[in-house]
Amino acid sequence: xxxxxxxxxxxxxxxxxxxxxxxxxxxxxxxxxxxxxxxxxxxxxxxxxxxxxxxxxxxxxxxxxxxxxxxxxxxxxxxxxxxxxxxxxxxxxxxxxxxxxxxxxxxxxxxxxxxxxxxxxxxxxxxxxxxxxxxxxxxxxxxxxxxxxxxxxxxxxxxxxxxxxxxxxxxxxxxxxxxxxxxxxxxxxxxxxxxxxxxxxxxxxxxxxxxxxxxxxxxxxxxxxxxxxxxxxxxxxxxxxxxxxxxxxxxxxxxxxxxxxxxxxxxxxxxxxxxxxxxxxxxxxxxxxxxxxxxxxxxxxxxxxxxxxx
Amino acid sequence: xxxxxxxxxxxxxxxxxxxxxxxxxxxxxxxxxxxxxxxxxxxxxxxxxxxxxxxxxxxxxxxxxxxxxxxxxxxxxxxxxxxxxxxxxxxxxxxxxxxxxxxxxxxxxxxxxxxxxxxxxxxxxxxxxxxxxxxxxxxxxxxxxxxxxxxxxxxxxxxxxxxxxxxxxxxxxxxxxxxxxxxxxxxxxxxxxxxxxxxxxxxxxxxxxxxxxxxxxxxxxxxxxxxxxxxxxxxxxxxxxxxxxxxxxxxxxxxxxxxxxxxxxxxxxxxxxxxxxxxxxxxxxxxxxxxxxxxxxxxxxxxxxxxxxxxxxxxxxxxxxxxxxxxxxxxxxxxxxxxxxxxxxxxxxxxxxxxxxxxxxxxxxxxxxxxxxxxxxxxxxxxxxxxx
Numbered sequence: 001x002x003x004x005x006x007x008x009x010x011x012x013x014x015x016x017x018x019x020x021x022x023x024x025x026x027x028x029x030x031x032x033x034x035x036x037x038x039x040x041x042x043x044x045x046x047x048x049x050x051x052x053x054x055x056x057x058x059x060x061x062x063x064x065x066x067x068x069x070x071x072x073x074x075x076x077x078x079x080x081x082x083x084x085x086x087x088x089x090x091x092x093x094x095x096x097x098x099x100x101x102x103x104x105x106x107x108x109x110x111x112x113x114x115x116x117x118x119x120x121x122x123x124x125x126x127x128x129x130x131x132x133x134x135x136x137x138x139x140x141x142x143x144x145x146x147x148x149x150x151x152x153x154x155x156x157x158x159x160x161x162x163x164x165x166x167x168x169x170x171x172x173x174x175x176x177x178x179x180x181x182x183x184x185x186x187x188x189x190x191x192x193x194x195x196x197x198x199x200x201x202x203x204x205x206x207x208x209x210x211x212x213x214x215x216x217x218x219x220x221x222x223x224x225x226x227x228x229x230x231x232x233x234x235x236x237x238x239x240x241x242x243x244x245x246x247x248x249x250x251x252x253x254x255x256x257x258x259x260x261x262x263x264x265x266x267x268x269x270x271x272x273x274x275x276x277x278x279x280x281x282x283x284x285x286x287x288x289x290x291x292x293x294x295x296x297x298x299x300x301x302x303x304x305x306x307x308x309x310x
Numbered sequence: 311x312x313x314x315x316x317x318x319x320x321x322x323x324x325x326x327x328x329x330x331x332x333x334x335x336x337x338x339x340x341x342x343x344x345x346x347x348x349x350x351x352x353x354x355x356x357x358x359x360x361x362x363x364x365x366x367x368x369x370x371x372x373x374x375x376x377x378x379x380x381x382x383x384x385x386x387x388x389x390x391x392x393x394x395x396x397x398x399x400x401x402x403x404x405x406x407x408x409x410x411x412x413x414x415x416x417x418x419x420x421x422x423x424x425x426x427x428x429x430x431x432x433x434x435x436x437x438x439x440x441x442x443x444x445x446x447x448x449x450x451x452x453x454x455x456x457x458x459x460x461x462x463x464x465x466x467x468x469x470x471x472x473x474x475x476x477x478x479x480x481x482x483x484x485x486x487x488x489x490x491x492x493x494x495x496x497x498x499x500x501x502x503x504x505x506x507x508x509x510x511x512x513x514x515x516x517x518x519x520x521x522x523x524x525x526x527x528x529x530x531x532x533x534x535x536x537x538x539x540x541x542x543x544x545x546x547x548x549x550x551x552x553x554x555x556x557x558x559x560x561x562x563x564x565x566x567x568x569x570x571x572x573x574x575x576x577x578x579x580x581x582x583x584x585x586x587x588x589x590x591x592x593x594x595x596x597x598x599x600x601x602x603x604x605x606x607x608x609x610x611x612x613x614x615x616x617x618x619x620x621x622x623x624x625x626x627x628x629x630x631x632x633x634x635x636x637x638x639x640x641x642x643x644x645x646x647x648x649x650x651x652x653x654x655x656x657x658x659x660x661x662x663x664x665x666x667x668x669x670x671x672x673x674x675x676x677x678x679x680x681x682x683x684x685x686x687x688x689x690x691x692x693x694x695x696x697x698x
Contacts, residue, residue, distance in 0.1 A: 081692040081698045149498060169552055171552075171555065255504075255557065256508070257557070275411075
């Protein structure tokens with residue numbers, strides 16, 4: 001997770017574009033110092049983003065044992081288990097990004113605008129900070145212990161209602177179950193990012209709207225949503241990437257029994273019989289392509305959404 | 311330092327990976343080759359010299375040796391105290407494939423993350439040898455090991471058979487054979503102890519169910535492949551029936567009742583039974599048919615940072631003392647027959663195992679059969695079982 005450092009830059013690049021022409025060209029010495037300041041970032045991005053991405057690209061065309069081949073790329077579109085893995089990964093990421101986005105937004109709204117006592121508000125925000133980083137092995141175990149076959153909730157329901165949930169076909173070890181697990185960190189992340197954005201909506205705007213005869217609906221449709229839209233979209237792309245790249249959580253949850261792209265990459269790189277790093281790289285390249293597409297769509301939408309904010 | 315020939319070439323010429331490791335060490339830090347007995351021949355080194363050389367290294371790095379697996383906890387502890395060595399244990403939960411990957415990934419590194427010795431499913435031995443990942447060493451008990459590589463690259467250590475480990479309060483009727491596991495009463499209850507794409511144990515689990523279905527195999531690859539196909543079909547039915555829980559069972563999950571019916575090596579199941587001590591009560595069942603013996607093989611990394619400590623480890627583990635420690639952990643030591651004929655096995659150890667009659671029909675697969683079926687099962691697991 002957290003493999004989207006580019007997202008924050010994307011946001012600032014968009015904003016800077018608007019400012020740049022206005023600012024007078026600064027003295028050349030100052031520019032040099034400015035560049036020095038961002039140098040560590042570019043070094044970091046080169047070493048941990050660009051070089052690895054480039055290496056993934058090159059090695060996607062590598063045969064097992066060396067040599068050039070298109071087989072790995074072709075396999076992405078022809079091998080049914082790979083196609084299915086992409087479908088599953090996309091579905092889980094899409095669904096959890098959407099649900100996390102919508103309900104996280106509503107929750108953030110309730111916290112910021114709902115007039116909750118400060119203490120509850122503070123508590124919810126701190127909790128979100130912790131929960132949004134609760135992932136990997138501990139998260140998987142937490143869900144197994146509460147909702148697994150012998151989990152606390154499962155067993156409680158079984159005892160109260162005298163049911164056998166397993167006989168009824170209930171299991172959290174499937175993609176729906178994994179989606180629930182992912183939502184546990186998707187939700188709070190959305191709250192965490194949306195809460196300050198919502199708090200940034202000025203009371204005066206609403207009052208101005210009301211003074212001009214606009215209803216609550218008009219305010220949201222014409223003012224609040226357009227202002228929030230870039231943040232909303234950006235965060236949903238972040239949630240999507242968060243779920244799409246997750247490996248440790250899924251693996252601790254159900255081994256490689258749920259067919260995800262990240263799990264397949266792991267099997268190609270670590271497995272013995274399945275060992276084919278070229279295909280593993282090609283799979284990762286596919287993931288990068290999907291993430292890049294998501295980013296482009298995001299940038300495009302953000303451009304439309306933020307047109308009048310500029 | 312100049313490199314007159316490249317590394318691979320050098321290894322080919324000498325055929326001696328131990329020397330190769332020394333060469334690498336020399337290239338890396340300008341350090342001298344390990345002073346000590348010759349490693350290139352793979353011949354047993356006299357114990358006194360070996361102990362001295364190992365103690366000079368001071369540490370042994372192991373991988374994938376869980377303490378509750380075949381009594382490895384006690385084996386490691388005894389090795390430490392007996393020879394005054396340190397043991398650096400890497401990822402105890404690694405699968406056979408992960409172990410080979412650890413060697414591959416650390417070819418050029420002598421750090422604490424590079425394993426010296428490996429313990430892999432016997433099918434992985436030839437793979438590792440073919441890739442040049444392991445070095446030959448014929449320890450002093452070599453002649454009495456019934457299962458081994460002729461050139462000394464890998465050797466059997468111990469074996470067990472796959473059994474059903476049944477958590478008693480959760481499962482009322484104990485299954486006695488593979489087909490029983492498909493019954494509706496076991497819905498959402500059957501689990502494997504590993505990941506089919508990575509773990510030898512799980513691949514063998516598929517294989518054993520198939521052997522039960524086809525009624526046994528002979529020593530041809532064809533008959534083993536039929537069993538592998540039948541095995542995948544068996545697990546497809548298991549999954550379709552909703553009986554299979556796709557979660558990797560371990561002692562904690564068995565204790566919690568998360569995975570009440572697990573297929574596992576007998577020594578692991580028996581060790582779990584002892585460790586959980588009735589909470590919950592575990593019943594261990596050797597299935598009526600499809601009793602598949604799974605030997606594990608030992609080897610020494612060709613890039614071992616501590617080549618002498620590694621060889622001392624195998625002298626200890628493959629000697630009577632180490633072999634009896636396996637037996638204490640309910641694993642059948644590979645030199646069982648030799649030790650039995652010499653009368654060195656204490657009666658209470660052999661009596662603690664399930665009755666020998668249950669293992670009478672146990673199937674030992676050949677290395678070719680293991681490799682072909684492993685490949686077939688891992689490559690087709692998803693498409694057959696999940697229809698993907």
